[in-house]
Amino acid sequence: MKKILVIDDEPGLTRMIKLNLERTGKFTVRTENCGKNAIRVALDFDPDIIFLDIMMPDLPGDAIAEQLRAEPRLQNIKLVFLTAIVTRDDTADGHNLIGGHHFLAKPVSTKDLLRTIEMLLPTT
Amino acid sequence: MEFDSLSKYLKRLILISLLISLLPWTGLTLATDVAAAVSLSQAERKWLAEHPEIVLVTQARSYPFEFFDDSGTYRGVAADYIALLEQRLGMRFKVLRAENPAQLQAYIKSGAVDIVAATARTSVPAQSMQVARPHIVFPGVIVAGDKYPDLASLTGKKVAVVKGRQWGHFIGANSPQLQITSMSDVATALEAISEGKVTALVSDMATASYYIHREGMTDINIVGRVEKDLELGIATRKDWPELNRIMEKVLAGISDEEHEAISRQWIHLKAPTLIMGKTFWTLLFSGLATVLLTFLGFILWNRSLRQQVAARTRNLKKELEWRTAAEMEIQEAYEQLNRSHNELKETQLQLIRAAKMESIGSLAAGVAHEVKNPLMQIRLGLDYVRDELVLDQTCQDVVQDMETAVSCADSVINSLLDFSREKKLSRELCSLNKVIEDSLTLVRHILSQNGVQVHLQLQGQLPKILLDENKIHQVFINLVHNAVQAMPRNGTLQISTYQSGSPGKKVLVAEIADSGPGIGKEDMDKIFDPFYTTKPVGKGSGLGLYVCRNILDLHGAEIELSNRDNGGLCITIIFKTD
Structure with missing residues (x-):
């Protein structure tokens, strides 16, 4: 079971992601709505992939990403930004890459999430 | 006897x-x-x-x-x-x-x-x-070369009278201020006047007239009147009173006409002709001299006027040159001012646009964050519902409609985000015709759904121009979308391209003309403003044309709207070829 951490300040959103991904039976999903808790939870959960919102009130997503990259145990974890400030066109290059980072433009569908997970964590 | x-x-x-x-x-x-x-x-x-x-x-x-x-x-x-x-x-x-x-x-x-x-x-x-009663009566007159209307006017002058006549006694008694000179006869007196020895002669009209006429005097005439008449009558022997009565009777029987006939025969009272007198020549020479002087004066005046006119003309020419130069300077300054004004206006527009962009950017980011999260929540919710529940066809349609609504809302937010950020174009040499054809391929399902007939008139052999293909696709897709929405079902869309302009300033023109109602004059100025739409509420974001113009601005292209004479809107896009 792949472990997926979703960090977003919207509880309703993280809950819906969790429901949809776990419904597949392939993933264990943990959610966190406070940015400041992100590193601690990541260290504790040790996810395979993290979906990280950028615009969060207490700590922005890019700052969390820096902290994750700075943590040796976490620096190899796949990181996908979930953001409302890019458009689908911005990320529609096949790899959802902007400046070397993976992005998903909100509103993301379940298919988008699964496609991205499959791309980053292929089941072979 | x-x-x-x-x-x-x-x-x-x-x-x-x-x-x-x-x-x-x-x-x-x-x-x-x-x-x-x-x-x-x-x-x-x-x-x-x-x-x-x-x-x-x-x-x-x-x-x-x-x-x-x-x-x-x-x-x-x-x-x-x-x-x-x-x-x-x-x-x-x-x-x-x-x-x-x-x-x-x-x-x-x-x-x-x-x-x-x-x-x-x-x-x-x-x-x-x-x-007897005088039957010959003639007035006393003054004969002279100049005008002396009466004896008073001869004061101090030498005046001739004929010896033995009554005039010497009369003048001596009434005008003692005159110098009286007695002459032997009238002819001698007239000659004395002519020679300037005396000024005038006083005599009766009959005698004066007779002698002037007889002597052929041209410079002497009867010029004045003396207040005394010459009266002559017939004298008869006093011892023959019968004869006196008979004479009186006969004389009384002489009519006025007979008196006048006799008088006319001996008195030549021709008015002195001007041409014959010294006065005439004096007047003539005076007149000629006056005319000559006037003429000379006129010539001098005319010459003076000509000089004044020439001087004034020179001054006016100088003034005209100065004014022309000043006018050119003013014109140049005006044009410069106009250019500055246009530049200022353009700068102002750019500032306004930039301010709009900035405000749109701030708004877009906020809106994107606040709206896209709920949208994502709805979308994931719909995914969950579709997979977890067994839905009949109606419920499936409802879910599908909700997903479409989410996509629409997402599209609006994306448009906002798209143009709140500075864009960099990725331009390559492209065929405008191909870009249009590709764009139509992308919207063919919308066209067919609405029964729109498309007439393409794309001029062949158009030169390739530098375009960001994806962005221009977006422009044409937006414009076709707008046209389809504006037209009733089964409308007609005419798309044409051609090359125009003069050598060195060649442009490629693309025209998209629909058969819709066109747009009102009041909407023309606002149609490119963000969030301004003529579509019904919920049908348009008001960003489509705004987006189009921004993309075209980045390409240095222009977009113009005009209502067609036979109805519908025509959108003209002009691309520079250099």
């Missing part, structure tokens, strides 16, 4: 009777009825019969009153009256010729004279002669 007289008298009576009888047929009237005029009494007739020889004394050289001409005929004013008297009385006087006034007086004193033809009352002795 008596027989002869009677015979003549009878002959005259017969002739007069005959003339009178003819009058009604001739229409003429006699000036004087001779027979009636001389209505002598029996006693008078008897007296005349008893005195068949009446001696008349005349003066030989008293021109023009009485004189004898070269043939010895008795002539003159008085002579004409004597002839008239003889005619009326039917008798002839015995004429005694006096060569001068002294001889006349001697004849009178001698008692040999019965009648004096013409004399002043004071010129004959009152004890022996009786003067």
Whole structure:
């Protein structure tokens, strides 16, 4: 079971992601709505992939990403930004890459999430 | 002798009777009825019969009153009256010729004279002669070369009078300020005037007129009047009162016309002609001199005016050149100002646009964050519902509609985000026609759904231009979307391209014309504003044309809207080729 951490300040959103991904039976999903808790939870959960919102009130997503990259145990974890400030066109290059980072433009569908997970964590 | 007289008298009576009888047929009237005029009494007739020889004394050289001409005929004013008297009385006087006034007086004193033809009352002795009422009356006049209307105007001047005439006494008594010079006769006096020895002559009108005419004087004329007349009457022997009465009667019978006829014969009262007088020549030369001076003055004035005009023209030319230069400077300054104004306006527009962009950017980011999260939540919720629940067809349609609504809302937010950020184009040489065709491929399902007929008129061999293909796709897709929404079902869309412009300034033009209602004039200026839409609520974000214009601005292209004459909107996009 792949472990997926979703960090977003919207509880309703993280809950819906969790429901949809776990419904597949392939993933264990943990959610966190406070940015400041992100590193601690990541260290504790040790996810395979993290979906990280950028615009969060207490700590922005890019700052969390820096902290994750700075943590040796976490620096190899796949990181996908979930953001409302890019458009689908911005990320529609096949790899959802902007400046070397993976992005998903909100509103993301379940298919988008699964496609991205499959791309980053292929089941072979 | 008596027989002869009677015979003549009878002959005259017969002739007069005959003339009178003819009058009604001739229409003429006699000036004087001779027979009636001389209505002598029996006693008078008897007296005349008893005195068949009446001696008349005349003066030989008293021109023009009485004189004898070269043939010895008795002539003159008085002579004409004597002839008239003889005619009326039917008798002839015995004429005694006096060569001068002294001889006349001697004849009178001698008692040999019965009648004096013409004399002043004071010129004959009152004890022996009786003067009848004057029948010859002429006004006293001034004769001169210049104008002297009266004696007062001759004050201090030498004035000639003829010896033995009344004028010397009259002037001496009434105008003592005049220097009187006595002359022997009128001709001598006129010559003295002509030579400038005297200024004027005072005489009677008959004498003056006669001599001026006879001597052919051209520079001397009757110029003034003296307040005294010359009066001459017939003098008769005092001891023959019958003769005096007879003369009075006959003279009284002379009509005014007869008096005038006699007067006209001897007095040449021609008005002095201007051309004959010194005054005329003086006036003529004065006039000519005036004209000449005026002409010279006019020439000088004209020359002066010409010089003034030339100087003024030079000044005006200079002023005109100065004004032209100033006008050009003003025009140049105006154009510069206009350019500056346009630049300022453009800058202002850019600032406004930038401010809009900035505000849109802030808004977009906020809206994106606040809206996209719920949208994602809804989308994931719908995913969950679709997979977890067994839905009938209606529920599936509802879910599908909700997903479409989420996509629409997402599209609006994406548009906001798209153009709140600075764009960088990725331009390559492209075929405009191909970009249009590709764009139509992307929207063909919308076109077919709405039954829109597309007419393409794409000019071949258009040069390739630098375009960001994806962005221009978006432009044409947006415009086609708008057109489809504006048109009723089964509308027509006409898309054409062509090359235009002058050498060095070639442009490619793309036109998209629909068969919709067009847009109102009031919407023209606002149609490119963000969030401004003419579509029904919920059908458009108001960002489509705004997005299009921004993309085209980045390409340096222009977009223009115009309503077609036959209805519908025509959108023209102009791409520069260089």
